[in-house]
Amino acid sequence: MHHLLCGLAANPALSSELVDRLISIADDDIAMSLADRADLSRAQARALAERVDGSAVQLAFEGRLTAADVSPCVRPDAALALLDQGLGRPEWARLLAADPVRERREKLAACPGLPSDVMDTLAADPDVRVVAELALWTTPDMAARLAAHPHAEVRRAVACNEATPPAVLAALVTGKGLPAARHCLVCDGEETPFVHDPHCPRLDCDLPPGARCDGSHTSTVHAMLEAAFRNPATPVEAVVGFVDHPSVFLRWALATRRDLPRQACARLASDPTAGVRADLAENPAIDVSLIRTLADDPDPDVRRRLAHNPRVPLDVLIRLARNARIGATLVPRVAACSPAEVEELATSPDPAARMLVAQRRDVPPETRDRLAADPDAKVIKALAPHPGLTEAQLRAMVDRHGVHVLAKVAANPDASPALLEDLVRHEPAVRKVFREVARHRGATYPALLRCLADERARPVAAGHTALPPSVIEELLADADAQVAEAAAANPSLSPAVMADLVRRQ
Template sequence: MNHLLCGLAANPALPVHLTSRLLDLALEAGARADAATGPEPSRDFPDELICGLADRSDLGRAQVRALAAHDEATAVRLAYGGTLTAADIDPAVRPFAAVALLDERRGLPEWAFLLSASPDPFVRRKLACCPALPPDAADALAADPDLEVVTELALWTTDPAVAARLARHPHAEVRSAAACNEAVPPAALAALITGDGLPPAASCLVCDTKDVPFVHDPYCPDVDCELRAGAACDGSHASTVHEIRQRALRNPATPPEAATSHADTPWMLLRWALAERSDLPQEVYALLARDPMPGVRGTVAENPAIGEELIRIFAAEATPPERRALAHHPRIPLDVLVTLARTTKTGPVLLPRIAAATAEELVELAGSAHASVRMLVAERRDLPDGVRDALAADPDAAVVKAIAPHPGLSEGQLRGMLARHGVPVHARVAANPDAPGALLAELARHEPPVRRALRAIAGHPNATSEALVPCLADRRARCEAAAHPALAVPVLLGLLDDADEELARAAAGNPSLPRSVMEDLVGRYPEPGVTRPVS
């Protein structure tokens, strides 16, 4: 029964009075679990039920407050879910929920300074992640004795003055966090890369706990060791300094002239970080395009900032993985993309250049003699009717698979695809938003079952009960089918007693479940505070 009540808690059609009843049951069960002595009782049922109720959008203020009063985790869930307000909690009692509201910019500003003095370092760490903290709270957190608090503030603060100060912090770990933060002023980010005008860091996580020189064993036997792989320090905090440079190079706020100083660095991770930037001179990209590491070259190939000249060089000389990356470039010339498509598998995705193609270009590509090129066009979902219809009649099954989910196709066109190409296009036809219920039912009854088609049908808004019943036999489709509002009530009721609790729970959450059945399921539990009679 517990799993059915958890399913009901998520049912959008649950009447208001039953929501209240489930809330009373959940809070009572939670209180019993909290008060139990002896072996620790299972909290799975009350916790799952409370989570399901907390996610509802139709809760009243009193219900929200009752849930928030139950425990901190539920209050935080309500805060991020948008139903908890600042008036519903006391930050001294529910500090994490107060932090969550501040994180959502719905808390009271004065809470920030109050919570910055919390004796719980975990509260202060969460607070340091919040955007737009008042200056007094940010200053308090910047001076916090807990290094993790200061590190989180360095990573997330949106105040440039605070960010700049933390970029010069004596601990290298704080500087490393600041190197990721786009609020750090460009000059300070440049200093993190070059070291110019920046005093050396005084410590790092390695020399905080180990005698230097020290290099962390990649096969460290200490299960409690928290040092990162490759951590090393000889007094210069080498591994953290390297990490600082890598992060600063990836930071788009870092001036490009500071970044280019590392174009010929021997460190592969620094070159890789540089290859991701979109503001470098073309000669730097050309240098990186000749990098000995495939990952660096592949990143350059898909970088939207590289020019046509480099794109054409890549297309002529690149390896297959680099050609795949190049195909995803948003400004690749169409003639280059067409050439790549003949020899490079890009997968069933809409490429950026195809998404930006003009109507005239689409017509030209759709008329290509190469099926691989027509497939690229078929992945668009806003094609002109003429182009769409021509691709729907394509003799190549791969092209038809790509176009089958396109909206606007008629039932006749979809049936024509099935008649010509059979099982290979079943799943994609089933995913068409305009596929009628009768066609979906035919696809669902196919023997042997086409599993991917069943999974598409299970969530299809046009699916009928006849189409959904075969989906219940598929392990991955059955729960979605059980929750589908078109499922016939007799079938739905049978699922409530299924041995698969996950399936039964999905059925209990179906909005088509009769109200009388909901009443009966909740009624099997005694009223809160009432003891069950002993039989």
């Protein structure tokens, strides 16, 4: 019965009176669904927060509760949710900065627009995790101040913060102008030298796998460098010298930077780690010459990622489309094609080129129609979900290519009810078709009936509004709780049955 009430709580057709009734009996799960309702009134939101305290946070994040509805003394977590959105009151921050629960002070430290006196309080917090959270999100001035903090974990957080001034980030990388850190999370609790066992059996241990300290806070300093390398505010001059560093993680971080000079990119293109080369391949910082070099990389992921580089030349992209397993996605270079380039791809004798442009949903109608008659199934699979195709075109695709394109045709938003009914009756059947039809707005009861016979499509079909109320009512008793809950959330469920379910709770 509980899963049915959760489904009802999400049902958009539920009357306001029944919403009130569910609020009066709500538990955490029901409250979660109720809090998501678009029609929840402010009075109902306040009543739900009174009933289930935990829902107040969700309601605050979704804008259903305001500062006038929340007391930080009664609901501190909801007050934090409002502060996180910049909707709280300054006096709340001052109160919560002294909260005895560390997790609340930590959440407060991540809130924007904190008063300067609150930031000072949090910067002096006795728990380094609170200070590190502040360092991660704080203003440039406070970040510069915390860069000299004696704890290496705080400095690592400063290195992540994109508001940290570039000169401070450079100092974190080089160490120049900063006193040496005196602590880290490892030496806070262990005698050094210490290396944390990646398979540590201690249930209360929260050190990262492999964390180590020999007095120089090795693993935390390494994490700080990696964070600084990934921070776009860090001057490239401070990091480019690490391109041959023995740490693969630091080289990996460098490969993602958009400001690397050509020489550094060239060094990383020959890195022994394929993951480094793959990140570099997708980086718009690399030039066309390097793109052509990486197109012949032996690692398939490098070539696949290269296909997503917005600067890849079309001829290279076409070559990659043949062997790089790009997937059913519109790559940036094709999305940016000019009308002339679209026509060039669409009329190419190479099906890989035509498949690439068929992923676009804004090609001219005449181009779309020409592609709809393409003899290659891969091109048709890319095009089939395109809006604007006629029923005759979609049926022709099925006649020519059969099971290879059925699911993509079923995903077309303009597929007619009659076509959808034929697709679910197709022999041999394609199971993904049932899931596509089950969520299709044009699906009819006969089509949905076949979808209900498929185990994976059944929960989706149970929520479709084209089902008759009597069938939905039968599904409420389904052995699969997911199916029954979806039926309870179906807006076509009879109002009388909704009322009866609530009454029977």
